[in-house]
Amino acid sequence: MRQTTIIDIAKKLDISPSTVSRALSNHPDISQETKARVRAAADEMDYRPNTIAQNLQKKQSQIIGVVVPQVKHYFFAEIMAGVTDVAYQAGYTVMICQSNEDFEREKSNIDVLISHRVAGLLVSVSSTTTDCHHFQRLVRRGMPLVFFDRVCDHVEASTVVVDDMEGAFRATEYLIGKGYQRIAHMAGPPFLSISRLRRTGYENAMRQCGRPVHPEWIIQAGLNEEDGTSAAEAMLSRLNPLPDALFCVNDPVALGAFVKFKERGVRVPADMALVGFTDGPIASMIDPALTTVRQPAYLLGKSAAELLLEQIRHRESRKNPVHKVLKTELIIRQSA
Amino acid sequence: MRQTTIIDIAKKLDISPSTVSRALSNHPDISQETKARVRAAADEMDYRPNTIAQNLQKKQSQIIGVVVPQVKHYFFAEIMAGVTDVAYQAGYTVMICQSNEDFEREKSNIDVLISHRVAGLLVSVSSTTTDCHHFQRLVRRGMPLVFFDRVCDHVEASTVVVDDMEGAFRATEYLIGKGYQRIAHMAGPPFLSISRLRRTGYENAMRQCGRPVHPEWIIQAGLNEEDGTSAAEAMLSRLNPLPDALFCVNDPVALGAFVKFKERGVRVPADMALVGFTDGPIASMIDPALTTVRQPAYLLGKSAAELLLEQIRHRESRKNPVHKVLKTELIIRQSA
């Protein structure tokens, strides 16, 4: 598609391209009359500035690069909404890549975004990411970078997360307070910060209340519904006596377990209390409704984007990483 | 962030930038030895090609622009997953904008994407979009453009949609076959193609089975859960006798109505059969599980992206818009 350029306008008006450029950017030096003529011509010729050329010249773009594990997960989709809104307000556009929880793809996504000379990077690492050296290099070279939700330790970058440990602690504490005796935990992929923190929150609450932490009560699962279902299957066949309460690393896993329990006639909450983490749109819709830890997803995306913009605009802020922790809230419903 | 350029490499190796460029793109003219040296240096210096410069030179980018009403809606998030995957495979990146169902923002999104000289555009129009002239202009000027799900009539662009009318027809037909007597419909925003088609499908099924189409049985709603809730509220207070079945424009609306029914003691399906459209992740989780028309969201995104790539790569295909219609499937569960 052939687009009108500043030169086309200049020719038509018989003035120089620089005058057109200045007129378009409302430079004070240019006369009102010229500005008016230029604007009229630009309008008529359907001129759209070539951001590519502008960016090349300015040696940086107004693009925010985002890498998420899976766009379709409600949690990330909601975060994206926050990011996109903030970016739009600030005149930035977002370029989005999904890693599909694959480390290699994550690296290649980053490369692509770097090649596009994005102004900054927003990333939530994949569950298979164990090596964070490429992030360290980026930061060292001055690339504005903010991790959200799933962070890389040992990287001097700003982060925005929720109080995973605290949220998990409160949820477990709540179950203990309700008198449940055998409280199990379905944990997420071990390398992920969120998995570790939530698990630790669970363990701390147990210990602090004088409960033993039985290793067999910690069931390794993933992050998806299927993982919850299969982990529940395993739990049902292996544990005797069965736990009477289950705190899951996130909603999807809790929902997967819920489905299995229903299928097997395990009543929630009578036989098994159930608590999730996220408070996605499904939580309140199931019966019994899911007790869960609410994460402010939109706000998380918004904050991450704001932090990144701050870093993009102020070089110094890059040196002082900020670690923002958003409050979660235990939403008590019928499942526990 | 200062990035290594082709010139840095050239200086270091004491050869010309053009040689470096050619070596990097594996040009046959360059000797193996030079190529090896260049590649080694590029690696060592952590060189990343400047896509902006490449694009400026090629006068087009490897970016696909996407405009959706709301990224956080499951349906669109899933579509995005399809788009993103296809784009990644083909070496394209996706730039995403959300219109938030606002016509002005939609236009401004398009402007931004055009300014970035995207290779093509994928759009699902907002519910407030009634004027499609800007799209017509784009197409006339040769911009590859594919509408998905929500299309603009009278624009010579390719489209990928599901068989909305057919899906709605089958759903309604099913309700009739089950013996329901007073089948109502909650319709979406009137300007949207999907709203009109689904409504028509409902009406056609009613007529074809010799049922009268009572205007008061068609309740105007929106597309979100809140809309379903308030529409149900209105229905409950205004209609007497109450319908005994309700076909909704989409899942969220059905879910919103479901919540209201539960609250008011209207039993589903005993007092009111309920059918949705989409088959999002909530549908199967509620109790009774929602009977709904399944839309292949991921496939829709994938097809739209493929169609767009085709148009980007082959000029001629732009002249012959393709209209792809994906099959839906009636998923029968317990709510009807």
Add this chain to the structure above:
DNA sequence: TTGAAAGCGCTAACAG
């Protein structure tokens, strides 16, 4: 097999 030079569209000194 390699180098020099021009140009993609735009901005910003510098000059007038």
Add this chain to the structure above:
DNA sequence: CTGTTAGCGCTTTCAA
């Protein structure tokens, strides 16, 4: 107030 010029990083003729 406006024009000239150079240059952002890269590719690509045209020459050598």
